[in-house]
Amino acid sequence: MQTYILRRLTLAVPTVFGVTVLIFVAMRLLPGDPLEHIYGENTGIYVLSEEELQKARASLGLDRPLVVQYASWIADIARGDMGTSFWTDQPISAMIIRRGPLTMQIAIVSVLVSWLVGLPVGIIAAAWRNSALDYVARFFITFFMAVPSFWLGMTFILITVIFFAYKPPITVYNLWDDPGKNLQIMAGPALALGVGLGAFIARMSRTQLLEVFREDYVRTARAKGLGEQVVMWRHVVRNALLPVITLSGLQFAFLLGGSVAVEQAFSVPGLGRALIGGIQDRDWTIIQNLVFLYAIVFVIINLIVDLAYGVIDPRIRYQ
């Protein structure tokens, strides 16, 4: 197990390095530099003279060679310093600490929702295979797999606004400060994301269950006279749900990306909206560091899923 963990960790190092390089190159691919986009003659909002531009560049360190800029960015990140916003000069780490918990919370709650919705539906559909119930379940599974989460969110908003004349609060409320307001902000996005994920969970658990039903050990369990309930819960469900749990981990990819649009739909002041705001304002430090954060979180979650799978299923370790 230790060698397995070690191997996975060593593999993550070049990946993170590559991620930083890709982000940095992408951010510098533009013609000119960020300042030109903000203050340039044709593209900018303000116009600065050449001299003022030089000065601003020097103060931001943009006049240094790219390699040096890259190295100093990495050094800053390593120290946990993500720099300050181009526009407001506020530290980005403070922004992440303020907004990050909400995005994280939405992600976690939507995974919970997806289990609460998806597992029962999948289990029921599999247990009563080819019944009317199964067909209804499959209809909803197929439908909700296709519904874009942000649009589902918009329909939630429509319904609450039209029928209840209700809109959730739009500033940050932390769970530990004001649980009620926090829940109001979170519920919509978490449901909109969770139902979509739940459809995938339901489909996966249904196929997995049906597959396990055919296994020899299930026949053995029945043959030795165990009750159908015991066979179902102790033998079938336990074995079938392993891949489903992995799927949940992998869904974070969808969740982290999808939550950007969902946060926008609900006007939730999370990290996704900060990123979109940063892009709209051409706030380069925000974009660069938030994209990095998203990627890093994604890498870490995948790592955890891999390691957890290695713990649960020892066969994986020796591949």
Place this chain on the structure above:
Amino acid sequence: MSQNTEQVFGQIQPKRRTRTGQFLENARRFAQSSLLGTGAAVFLIFIVVIAVFAPYIVLLRPDPLYQDYGALLRTPSLEFPMGTDGLGRDTLSRVLAGTRLSLMVSVSAVVISKIIGFTWGIVSGYFGGRFDLFSQRALDVLISFPSVILALLLLVALGAGVNTVIIAIAATGIAGTTRIIRSVALLVRETEYVLAARMIGAAPLRIMLRHVAPQCVAPLLVVASASLGGAIFTEAALSYLGLGVPPPNPSWGNMLGGILVASFKPPWWLVVFPGFAITLTILAFNLFGDALRDHLDPRLRGRLE
């Protein structure tokens, strides 16, 4: 007598199967095996027809860009079956015109990412060695971004526009395709016929083209049809965020952008119709993709049904 034999032999002789004949035969078996998949395929053909003829269909309706200030935010009626938006533009025209853009962007993105992934996967899987190791690490990097985030990053770098949206969405699909094609190529590389080809001195390029690539086509089709729905979603999400297809050109995604911001009497028709267009298209692509996978890989059929 001789005439008779000729007739008989004429009948016995196997019909030459032309390419079209083979395709039709395949299509017939596909239709027989999956009613749902066929329905989805018919619906998709319908959408493609709309996309192709959108400019002409739209002639029957107000221009999608025409702003009728006498008819702002109309609810659906006979005159405007899907209502009008805040600038007085006909939603039906815009949904029809959006079909063209949304489909064009998603299909081109998928085609580009599949071509790159196909080539990369075959080369990487067939040659193996240091190139493979390096390309695996590169793919690790690409796969480390949630797809919407990667697309956003590329859009920031390349600037907004229809072409850049296509490139950004294509980039999100490369890593997955390459992985799958590579895994197939790895298996094919070890087969006897590839060994035989190598024995008689076939060049690597020839082996890859004649022996490895054909085996990878079926998985490629499965991956491609499965990722079309995802591409539609990504395009819609990006355009919804105002970073995809730039206005005023309508795409299903950008029609949804910014309409629920202001009022307590939200225009529900502006949310419902483009959203249904997106959902139904993704649904059709998903159903068709599943049916195609079952058709091309019958081993999976029993398992996944």
